[in-house]
């Protein structure tokens with residue numbers, strides 16, 4: 001599908017990108033809370049999502065979300081304890097959770113301190129099923145999933161060449177990531193593609209060729225896992241800055 005038919009929003013700077021992405025997330029939160037008195041949000045790791053978390057914790061956005069209605073989860077996590085420098089939970093806690101009035105009872109981090117990665121994935125899947133009150137074969141439906149994209153086309157912790165990209169039944173997987181010589185814990189496409197809204201947040205020239213390949217190149221998700229993302233009954237939105245959009249041919253008009 002040419003990019004012009006996709007929901008791609010391009011901003012002149014990363015600051016403008018984060019501002020717009022914060023507004024976009026808040027609007028979806030307002031809609032979810034109005035409809036279901038709750039907003040289930042899956043966070044991503046990485047420096048771009050971190051910028052959004054900091055923006056959400058700053059004025060004017062800080063007071064615009066009823067945090068008592070928000071339930072937080074992580075779309076992926078590193079296999080490290082929550083206080084580790086690489087922890088996505090720690091990053092989000094420093095940038096956002098420590099600065100907004102959310103009860104830790106509503107914050108459902110990945111139990112990534114457990115020694116066995118598959119056990120971490122199994123336990124997190126059980127947490128999701130409990131929190132959403134959904135048993136097999138039904139699938140929990142997130143209101144909003146935030147995703148970043150790596151220069152290699154990975155998203156969440158769905159990396160090129162890993163089996164998790166093609167997972168068809170589990171909600172959470174624990175792939176071994178050769179390039180990092182470590183396991184990761186990640187939502188699978190089964191869960192990601194069941195969400196109401198999935199938003200990619202991508203900035204910087206380094207991502208331009210990859211974004212062009214993902215959006216305008218052949219469908220090859222084993223090589224470009226970001227291509228596996230396509231909510232069945234939800235919406236997929238791309239928030240990118242001009243630098244990251246620099247190689248797109250079919251820029252949205």
Ligand code: 6PG
Pocket residue numbers: 044045046047048049076077078088147148149150151154155156157
């Ligand atoms: C992680 C992320 C990962 C990240 C992308 C983009 O745990 O690293 O979840 O998928 O979102 O690598 O990260 P940047 O925005 O820092 O490039």
